Amino acid sequence: MRLIVARCSVAYTGRLTAHLPEALRLIMLKADGSVLVHADAGGYKPLNWMTPPTAVIEEGETITVRKVKGEDQLEITLHEVLSDVTHTMDFDAARLSKDGVEADLQVALADAPHWCGEGFRLVRREWPTDIGPVDLMCRDEADGWIAVEIKRIGTIEAVEQLSRYLERIRLDPAKADCRGVLAATIVKPQARVLAESRGLTWVEVDLAVLRGEREPALTLFG
Amino acid sequence: MRLIVARCSVAYTGRLTAHLPEALRLIMLKADGSVLVHADAGGYKPLNWMTPPTAVIEEGETITVRKVKGEDQLEITLHEVLSDVTHTMDFDAARLSKDGVEADLQVALADAPHWCGEGFRLVRREWPTDIGPVDLMCRDEADGWIAVEIKRIGTIEAVEQLSRYLERIRLDPAKADCRGVLAATIVKPQARVLAESRGLTWVEVDLAVLRGEREPALTLFG
DNA sequence: GTGTCTATCTCGGGC
DNA sequence: GCCCGAGGTAGACAC
Numbered sequence: 001m002r003l004i005v006a007r008c009s010v011a012y013t014g015r016l017t018a019h020l021p022e023a024l025r026l027i028m029l030k031a032d033g034s035v036l037v038h039a040d041a042g043g044y045k046p047l048n049w050m051t052p053p054t055a056v057i058e059e060g061e062t063i064t065v066r067k068v069k070g071e072d073q074l075e076i077t078l079h080e081v082l083s084d085v086t087h088t089m090d091f092d093a094a095r096l097s098k099d100g101v102e103a104d105l106q107v108a109l110a111d112a113p114h115w116c117g118e119g120f121r122l123v124r125r126e127w128p129t130d131i132g133p134v135d136l137m138c139r140d141e142a143d144g145w146i147a148v149e150i151k152r153i154g155t156i157e158a159v160e161q162l163s164r165y166l167e168r169i170r171l172d173p174a175k176a177d178c179r180g181v182l183a184a185t186i187v188k189p190q191a192r193v194l195a196e197s198r199g200l201t202w203v204e205v206d207l208a209v210l211r212g213e214r215e216p217a218l219t220l221f222g
Numbered sequence: 223m224r225l226i227v228a229r230c231s232v233a234y235t236g237r238l239t240a241h242l243p244e245a246l247r248l249i250m251l252k253a254d255g256s257v258l259v260h261a262d263a264g265g266y267k268p269l270n271w272m273t274p275p276t277a278v279i280e281e282g283e284t285i286t287v288r289k290v291k292g293e294d295q296l297e298i299t300l301h302e303v304l305s306d307v308t309h310t311m312d313f314d315a316a317r318l319s320k321d322g323v324e325a326d327l328q329v330a331l332a333d334a335p336h337w338c339g340e341g342f343r344l345v346r347r348e349w350p351t352d353i354g355p356v357d358l359m360c361r362d363e364a365d366g367w368i369a370v371e372i373k374r375i376g377t378i379e380a381v382e383q384l385s386r387y388l389e390r391i392r393l394d395p396a397k398a399d400c401r402g403v404l405a406a407t408i409v410k411p412q413a414r415v416l417a418e419s420r421g422l423t424w425v426e427v428d429l430a431v432l433r434g435e436r437e438p439a440l441t442l443f444g
Numbered sequence: 445g446t447g448t449c450t451a452t453c454t455c456g457g458g459c
Numbered sequence: 460g461c462c463c464g465a466g467g468t469a470g471a472c473a474c
Contacts, residue, residue, distance in 0.1 A: 015374075015466095017320070019318070020319075023311075025311065026223060030261075038223075040223040040309075041252055042252075043273045044258065044271055052265060089261065190462080234452070236452060272452090354464075446473105451471105454466085455464105456465085458462085459461090
């Protein structure tokens with residue numbers, strides 16, 4: 001990884017045009033061809049960047065980064081270089097392991113589907129439809145079908161997704177009355193409104209409770 | 223900005239939990255409190271990070287970053303430091319200027335709504351509904367209402383969004399016949415099909431043409 | 445290759 | 460403060 005601290009200006013052309021006036025910034029050139037220009041503020045995001053695969057050409061005080069496919073181009077002009085160092089790193093860095101993403105929520109709910117609705121039992125995970133798999137397919141005490149869409153954050157988008165699946169599932173006469181449930185750690189207000197207006201149910205679930213690691217704060221069905 | 227190149231391991235707890243085993247990486251501590259851990263590959267994204275406002279505590283070989291509000295915590299353990307340098311930068315770096323984003327398109331179309339449809343005149347931008355604002359609300363020569371959804375890239379999602387708005391707008395008897403138009407720089411084939419199947423219109427617009435900087439390539443209404 | 449969907453999305457604007 | 464939508468979203472995975 002090459003780290004250049006320099007007074008520089010940057011111009012991007014491609015999906016849009018952007019210009020960055022002269023200032024002191026960090027330019028990061030990764031071994032995989034990524035180029036990132038970071039300021040000392042501004043948080044997570046680089047001001048300008050190019051993701052691999054790229055072609056990097058250095059000519060005098062100008063670094064030109066081109067996307068191998070496409071029109072995107074980044075032109076960095078170095079006005080004053082304060083530091084320019086290269087560090088060799090393990091190219092294939094050990095991978096990041098995560099717990100608590102949507103997939104983990106799905107596993108936990110598959111094990112305890114009653115949190116999606118009273119008396120629910122799992123028929124299968126990733127129930128296939130012709131436009132993609134529904135997260136969970138369940139049946140209730142009266143043997144009615146219920147499609148469950150799982151999200152960490154339940155947004156309008158999730159309601160749309162569930163609606164699309166239901167539209168397909170209900171084409172089968174045996175499942176014409178299939179209900180829909182959106183299960184999420186947080187269900188946003190507008191998603192609640194939209195879900196209810198479409199006759200769909202929503203429920204907030206807590207991963208730790210699902211796993212039996214914490215007591216439920218409230219009685220949800222009462 | 224402080225740049226540490228070190229063999230390190232990282233643990234994140236908060237919205238989820240994540241662990242990064244020992245490897246050689248770059249740790250970036252920005253003046254605004256941002257902390258980013260980057261590998262020499264992996265493109266745009268840091269492996270781990272914390273956005274401001276944060277509290278950074280350094281004790282021996284451990285750097286602990288806490289979100290000022292909330293539970294989020296990042297714990298970086300330094301096993302071997304190869305480099306540790308600090309560069310003073312202009313804190314308030316000159317701002318990035320962009321042109322060609324959706325907002326620019328909206329301004330240009332509000333100024334020249336006839337590109338959305340013959341005889342259209344603007345009633346207002348950001349017309350409110352209970353699930354969010356419609357980009358443009360127009361009326362045609364016969365005083366009919368038209369809701370316009372503007373996107374840089376017109377996808378199925380944009381058609382869904384426009385459909386949702388129309389669903390709401392048409393609840394008002396005075397606007398029961400409200401039409402819908404998707405205006406975008408590029409309208410994807412699948413979005414065209416879906417729009418047409420729902421009785422919606424789509425139109426491709428060119429920002430330079432809207433601004434009168436370029437001649438239209440084709441007659442759109444003919 | 446395109447399409448779809450997740451993300452510790454991040455970030456900015458509005459109320 | 461929360462909520463919502465845009466993003467050069469990026470990145471992963473299925474088809």
